[in-house]
Amino acid sequence: MSVLLIAEVTEGALARDATAKAVSAVLDLGAVTVLVAGAGVDAAAADAAKIAGVTKVLVADDPSLAHGLAEPMAALIRDVAGDYTHFVAPGTADAKNVLPRLAAMLDVMVISDVMAVLAADTFARPVYAGNAVQTVTSSDAVKVLTVRTASFQPAADGDAAPIETVSVGADPGLSAWIEDRVTESDRPTLTSAKIVVSGGRGVGSEENFALIAALADALGAAVGASRAAVDSGFAPNDWQVGQTGKVVAPELYIAIGISGAIQHLAGMKDSKVIVAINKDEEAPIFDVADYGLVADLFDAVPRFTDAAS
């Protein structure tokens, strides 16, 4: 058995946390070769080579791969497929775009959001917004999986593995990148932060979200949001936590003005400690909170921030 693990690369840089979590998920499945694809990714490849458990790094460096478009990415992975038995990637938006396409090209099923690798062919994954966990066994000759990063600790640093260059085929030319609108921030990344402070519809406006951000900054935390907060324009889409947003499992998750719909819980209920601040004592978020504070957030949050900074 051997694994080809597709590294998460953002604007040429390795997303180490996500990639290293996927590495630890599959360490029992054999030698792990990491594919680093992008444009100008030498440094990313060198970083990937230092993740413990990685036995080899393949670098595919080409302008067509600069933005992770699904068509050239899937074609590349199919071209380097060789004898690998498992194709794996951290369950990021990029990988969820590419791996199902790859799986169809290989005529196999994709297994999304793997929470546990139980055997070489058997995996646990959430369904119904995490309200059930299914154990699935694949009869396919090769397995294609995305890993739910919140379920794994990142692999440590290790000795540098050898790096090889692979050639990149012609761009299928089916799609073209136009622009990225990325939220720049000095805060920790949502999916790797130790503390996440999230705001919901109760926060009321984009301006008021500054209260959430101020508490986050006082705690050195990332900022998250509910779907309702994003839909209402209070927060950008990449802050959404939940079934169809990001899945996080920090040491501390603070939900403010969030009711606790199952679709939101799906993205945060594996957090170690959950705090809820809500003025409605019946809010379902209190059913999963270790510490609940029934209070008006406009009163409680500034006091929390003052005390924390």
Add this chain to the structure above:
Amino acid sequence: MKVLVPVKRVADYNVKIRLKADGSSVDLANVKMSMNPFDEIAVEEAVRLKEKGTVSEIVAVSIGVPQAQETLRTALAMGADRAILVTAGTDVHQDMEPLGVAKILAALVESERPDLVIAGKQAIDNDMNATGQMLAGLLGWGQATFASNLEIGDGQAVVTREVDGGLQTVSVKLPAVVTADLRLNEPRYASLPNIMKAKKKPLEEKSVSDFGLDLSPRLSVSKVAEPAGRQAGIKVASVEELIEKLKTEAGVI
């Protein structure tokens, strides 16, 4: 141009699901079923394109149990022109995998020749997030997933996608597959007159066996279990007490 919209019948998103006592699957007996929310968004987008004059025909497709007919009637009431039901069996607990669904959709694309397929991003029952991408892979078409904005131009679609870092805009040559994310639009409710009219719109019935495809499942589900539970904790009386607990009891700040 012509658009194909695959719609799935799933347990309504408001339903609190239960597991079967034998742990073999989720119990769907007597559960309220609805159109997958992302597919409502896909249908809505197709209808808006038709209202703008960009699209001339919308074909809704569902693969599943005969009751998926109701889901298709909803799509017709929202504004789809015609529907195709592909029955795959009568057991509501049998769920066809995205690969099988994509193969049937690919066969329908061969016969229907749409310029665009708008699917949902994800079915909220199996949470696979795969069918649209698989269909594009099987057809060798371009794909634009997780769409929050869609503009049809000359032989191409310009799509803004929700990605981890924010938003990405791509152009994709037509024909293509687009998958709808939550913020693409807000789907309309079908009006009573439109629900009545939908009853007269054509709904063609096929069976999976008509396609002569090997659709044997690749994944077998051996167990469906409750996730690790979480106990409700305590209520604190003040911000001061909360901070105190987080510092000394939980040790997280």
